[in-house]
Amino acid sequence: MAETGVDKKLVVRPANTRSAEQRIHMEQIAADGVCPFCPENLPTYHKRETLEKGAYWTLTKNDFPYKGSKSHYLAILNRHASGLTDLTPVEGAELIDMFSRVAKKENISGGAVAMRFGNHPKLRNSISHLHVHLIEPDVEDPNMSDIKFSIAKNKPNT
Numbered sequence: 387m388a389e390t391g392v393d394k395k396l397v398v399r400p401a402n403t404r405s406a407e408q409r410i411h412m413e414q415i416a417a418d419g420v421c422p423f424c425p426e427n428l429p430t431y432h433k434r435e436t437l438e439k440g441a442y443w444t445l446t447k448n449d450f451p452y453k454g455s456k457s458h459y460l461a462i463l464n465r466h467a468s469g470l471t472d473l474t475p476v477e478g479a480e481l482i483d484m485f486s487r488v489a490k491k492e493n494i495s496g497g498a499v500a501m502r503f504g505n506h507p508k509l510r511n512s513i514s515h516l517h518v519h520l521i522e523p524d525v526e527d528p529n530m531s532d533i534k535f536s537i538a539k540n541k542p543n544t
Contacts (some may be wrong), residue, residue: 396504397421397468408450423462423515437485440464442477448519454531456524459488463516470503472516485520497522499534501542504544508520510536 399420400412415422415431422431428444438445443461451458461481467473487497492537503520524530 397514399493399512399514401512403450403454405450408512411449421466421513421515423513423517424466425464428462437488440480440484442480443484445488452521452533452535453535454523454527456523456526457492457494457520457522459520461485461518461520467516468503468505468514470501471515481518485518488520492522493521494522496525498533498535501544502537508538508540510538 394499397482398416400409400413403409403412407541420427420431425444427468431447432446434447436444436446437459442463442464445461448458448460453530461484462472487539488494497516498521500521501516502509503516504511505514519535520533521533
C-alpha cells in the first residue's frame, strides 16, 4: 500500500520546526527535494544511530527531542506513506512490539506515544512520512517544562 505520486517538496515543512537548528536542517532537506525518512535518505539526513531495524519500522532517537523529555524515540516507517489508513495491521503490531521492547529495556514507566498523519498545510508535522514518537518526560527534573505536541494550527504553513 505504498503511497503513489508523492511530491517530495511537500514532505518537509521547515515552518513547523521547534528550533533554529532544526529549521536550518529542514530547509536544507527541502532544498534537496527529498524525504529524509525514506530508507535511502535516512543515513544522510538523520544523525542518530539506528537502535533497531524491523521489517516495517526503524527505531532511533530523535535528532531534535522535545524540551522537557528524558528520552525521545522515533519509529520511522520503512516505506513512504503519510496516512494512517496506509498502515497495515502487521505494521501496527510491529510498532507496538518495538515500543514495548524499548520501554521495558529502558525502564520507561510513563510517557506518551504520538503520531501526526496526513499532508494538509495546516498540520504541524515537520516531515510528512509516517513516524511515531515515544516520549518519556523528565519527571525527576523540578524545572521540567511542559511537553506540548501540536497537531494543527489555524493558518496554513508557508
